[in-house]
Structures are given as structure tokens and as C-alpha cells.
Amino acid sequence: MTNLRYRWTCPHCGLEQPAYSEVDAIDGWMDKQVVVCDVDMGGCDQYVVLAPKLTITAKTYKLVEASADDPVAPQPANQQEPQP
Numbered sequence: 001m002t003n004l005r006y007r008w009t010c011p012h013c014g015l016e017q018p019a020y021s022e023v024d025a026i027d028g029w030m031d032k033q034v035v036v037c038d039v040d041m042g043g044c045d046q047y048v049v050l051a052p053k054l055t056i057t058a059k060t061y062k063l064v065e066a067s068a069d070d071p072v073a074p075q076p077a078n079q080q081e082p083q084p
């Protein structure tokens with residue numbers, strides 16, 4: 001299990017506030033929980049069911065082999081100096 005901090009928005013008053021849950025590191029399972037919208041943070045004191053769902057996205061990058069003539073990574077075309 002891993003502790004995860006996330007933010008949720010109250011469906012009654014729209015206040016965004018923090019929550020903490022344990023997440024199963026293998027399958028990403030997180031338990032539902034009943035919380036109270038925090039009146040001390042300006043919330044409405046109503047009960048809310050949190051049903052967190054864990055999703056992870058990843059950026060992808062190409063591997064580019066540097067040429068022997070130019071051992072420094074090539075600059076993008078829009079950042080090159082204009083040639084005289």
C-alpha cells in the first residue's frame with residue numbers, strides 16, 4: 001500500500017479540498033470513503049462520497065542517435081541562428 005494525496009471538489013458547494021487515501025501499488029485499487037465538506041475551509045458541511053480512481057499518463061520521447069560530425073544534440077529548426 002502507498003499513501004496518495006489528491007484533491008477533490010465538493011459536488012454541493014464547489015470547494016476544492018485535499019484528501020488522503022491508500023492505494024494498492026499493484027492494481028491501483030483505492031477504497032471509497034465518506035467525508036464531510038470542511039466547513040473550516042469555507043465548505044458546506046455536507047457528506048460526500050469520494051470514489052477515487054488512479055490513472056497515470058506518460059510522456060514519450062524519441063531516441064535519436066547523434067552523428068559523429070555533430071556530437072552535441074542538434075537544435076530544433078526554429079532555434080537555429082540564421083545563416084548569413
Ligand SMILES: [Zn+2]
Binds near residue numbers: 013037043045
Ligand atoms: Zn461543500
